[in-house]
Amino acid sequence: MAVTENLGRDGYIELKFGPRWKYIACVRGFIQNFLAISIVDQAKADKIAMAASELLENAVKYASHDETHIVIRVSPETERIVISVENTSSKESIAQLKDVYDKIIEGDPFQMYVAQMKEAAVRSDGKSHLGLARIRYETGGDLSLKISGNTVNLSIVIE
């Protein structure tokens, strides 16, 4: 699952951090600064920073104690962006993530986001299960989930 292979002329940043919630805002700010010098579309940069933040929240919530790994690749000519977040997790958390992913990946992104909001509003387990639906709708990107043993890789491609 190495996401830094075959980069060609792509620019990229790669960060690893221990799963601590307080680092997420810091990483989000860093990504926003990186994108400000990498792409010209400010709205797109904001959406990517939001998506990265949501993916990191997801990773930190459900990660086992190993590090969380994020790579952001930028193609200079097309401003195509790939965000990839990888972490290890428990079998139970991976199964939950896959259930949410399978549910939100089909259908109209807007309808799915609104449906997930309604569902989140009545959940009593403290979880929202809203992040992936939000990313898919707000960025218009292509989400993908890869699972290998206890390693989870969530990626999004934004054209």
Added chain:
Amino acid sequence: MNKLNIQPIAEERIKIDITDIPQGIQINMTGDIDMEDPSILLDPFFEKIHSGMIAQGLAEVVADFKGLNFLNSSGIKAVAKWIMKLTDLDEKTKYIIKILHNKDITWQVTSLPTLTFLVPGGVKIE
């Protein structure tokens, strides 16, 4: 103190003020809502607003998000939970939530309008 006697919130990264307006109250959010579980802060706050609005028969809450730089999906859940409470209200107790958004903040442009689809007629956005 405002007419609902609700204390404002002033945390490290988020501030929520409440002011009286003729038709109800206005809440102003500034900062970032990006904590791990914003429901601890937001659920009781929105519940107090909801029950106060019903008890006093007020018509409108203006929710000013314009100063909110970031709201994570757990925070969106808390707002959605508040909005969904409107579905239980009858003609006598119902009130409207008017959301003010900042067109220069991307997440507000994409995410906040979706809240109007949760309870048709219950939420307006400007």
